[in-house]
Amino acid sequence: MNRVVVALIAGSLFGAGLAFSGMADPQRVQSFLDLFGEWDPTLAFVMGGAMIPMAIAWVIQRRLEKPFADAHFSLPGTTGLDGKLALGSVLFGMGWGISGLCPGPALADLAIAPAKAAIVVLAMFAGMAAHRLSTR
Amino acid sequence: MPSFHNAMPVEGFLGGLMIGIAAAIMLLGLGRIAGVSGLAARATGLAESGAPRSVAIAFIVGLPLGALVVSLLTGGVATTFPSSPVPLIVGGLLVGFGTRLGSGCTSGHGVCGMSRLSPRSIMATAVFMVSGFATVAALRAGGLL
Numbered sequence: 001m002n003r004v005v006v007a008l009i010a011g012s013l014f015g016a017g018l019a020f021s022g023m024a025d026p027q028r029v030q031s032f033l034d035l036f037g038e039w040d041p042t043l044a045f046v047m048g049g050a051m052i053p054m055a056i057a058w059v060i061q062r063r064l065e066k067p068f069a070d071a072h073f074s075l076p077g078t079t080g081l082d083g084k085l086a087l088g089s090v091l092f093g094m095g096w097g098i099s100g101l102c103p104g105p106a107l108a109d110l111a112i113a114p115a116k117a118a119i120v121v122l123a124m125f126a127g128m129a130a131h132r133l134s135t136r
Numbered sequence: 137m138p139s140f141h142n143a144m145p146v147e148g149f150l151g152g153l154m155i156g157i158a159a160a161i162m163l164l165g166l167g168r169i170a171g172v173s174g175l176a177a178r179a180t181g182l183a184e185s186g187a188p189r190s191v192a193i194a195f196i197v198g199l200p201l202g203a204l205v206v207s208l209l210t211g212g213v214a215t216t217f218p219s220s221p222v223p224l225i226v227g228g229l230l231v232g233f234g235t236r237l238g239s240g241c242t243s244g245h246g247v248c249g250m251s252r253l254s255p256r257s258i259m260a261t262a263v264f265m266v267s268g269f270a271t272v273a274a275l276r277a278g279g280l281l
Contacts, residue, residue: 001165003166003191004194005194006161006162006165007162007166007187007190007192007194007195007198008194008195008197008201009161009198010158010159010165010166010170010198011158011195011196011198011199011202012158012199012202012205013157013158013161013198013202014154014155014158014170014172015198015199015201015202015203015204016151016154016202016203016205016206017151017153017154017155017156017157018151018155018199018202019151019202019203019206019213020151020210021147021148021150021151021154021155022144023148023151024203024213024215025213025214025216026215026216026217027215027216027217028142028144030272031142033268033272034272034273034281035269035273036273036276037272037281038142039140040142040143041143041145042143042145042147043148044148045144045146045148045149045152046148046149046151046152046155047152047246048149049148049149049150049151049152049156050152050153050155050156050159051152051156051247051250051251052153052156053153053157053159053160054156054159054160054163054247054248054251054252055251056160057156057159057160057163057164057251058163058252060164061164064164066167067164067165067166067167067168068164068165069166070165070168072167073168074167074168075167075168075169076169076256077256078249078252078253078254078255078257079254079255079256081259084237084238084239085238085239085256085259085260085263086238086260086263087238088233088234088235088236088237088238088239088260089234089238089245089259089260089261089264089267090234090263090264090267091230091234091237091238091267092230092231092234092235092241092264092267093234093263093264093265093267093268093270093271094230094234094267094268094271095230095232095234096242096264096267096268097267097269097270097271097275098226098275099218099223099224099226099227099228099231100217100218100227101224101227101228102231102235102241103172103173103176103231103235103241103243104172104199104241104242104243106228107172107176107196107199107200108200108203111200111201111204111207112200112204112207112213112215113217116215116224119221119225120224120225120227120228120231121228122228123224123225123226123227123228123232124228124229124231124232125176125180125232126228126229126232127230127231127232127233128173128176128177128180128182128232128233128235129232130229130233131232131233131236132177132182132183132236
């Protein structure tokens with residue numbers, strides 16, 4: 001099957017899952033991170049649900065020569081802990097806590113709450129652009 | 137025992153399965169990690185390497201498309217955003233910069249990397265979770281929540 005079609009199907013199912021699971025709601029996500037408030041454990045169920053198909057997929061992946069719709073696997077390395085990984089994750093966690101949004105829900109929310117989502121998506125791309133400039 | 141009366145464990149788990157199947161399609165179909173931050177950067181030309189541009193754009197366009205379908209089928213998806221644009225702007229900037237510096241977010245490191253038992257992703261996920269908990273605790277302590 002065409003790669004673009006596969007990616008569109010995957011992206012749509014991913015976005016549907018975000019909306020169905022409650023993860024499109026920044027307040028619910030922030031409530032998961034709010035251990036000293038009215039804690040909402042929903043995000044843990046989402047992560048648990050998502051891990052199951054992916055754990056199976058990794059087992060299948062190890063037995064495949066190549067993916068079904070592309071010429072080869074293009075996977076990042078898994079080892080090598082460094083300061084960039086740690087600092088980037090600290091900053092991401094801060095932004096996640098402040099807004100209640102990570103990249104997937106922010107983009108999915110363009111269809112649900114476009115005015116608010118557009119602000120966070122534009123800011124997110126500005127942050128990505130700033131990172132790109134900083135690496136030049 | 138707290139009641140967690142707002143929690144949606146069933147919807148959360150089922151939605152999580154959908155997310156996991158979507159990520160599995162990317163892995164087994166295209167041989168790639170379904171990392172939203174990386175694909176978003178690639179789709180907008182803000183990353184020099186990664187998935188083909190057309191693949192990245194298709195995945196990113198799919199996100200709101202899928203959410204729209206769920207919204208139409210279920211009679212609307214409830215969201216509550218911060219009322220001020222300030223947390224959206226500050227949060228968005230940090231999310232964008234941080235996910236690029238840290239090479240991933242909740243999807244790439246959290247869902248895909250953790251299920252692969254990748255040491256990098258396990259560390260990244262632990263760090264951004266703790267950072268998120270600490271940030272919200274600080275906001276609460278500062279009366280900003």
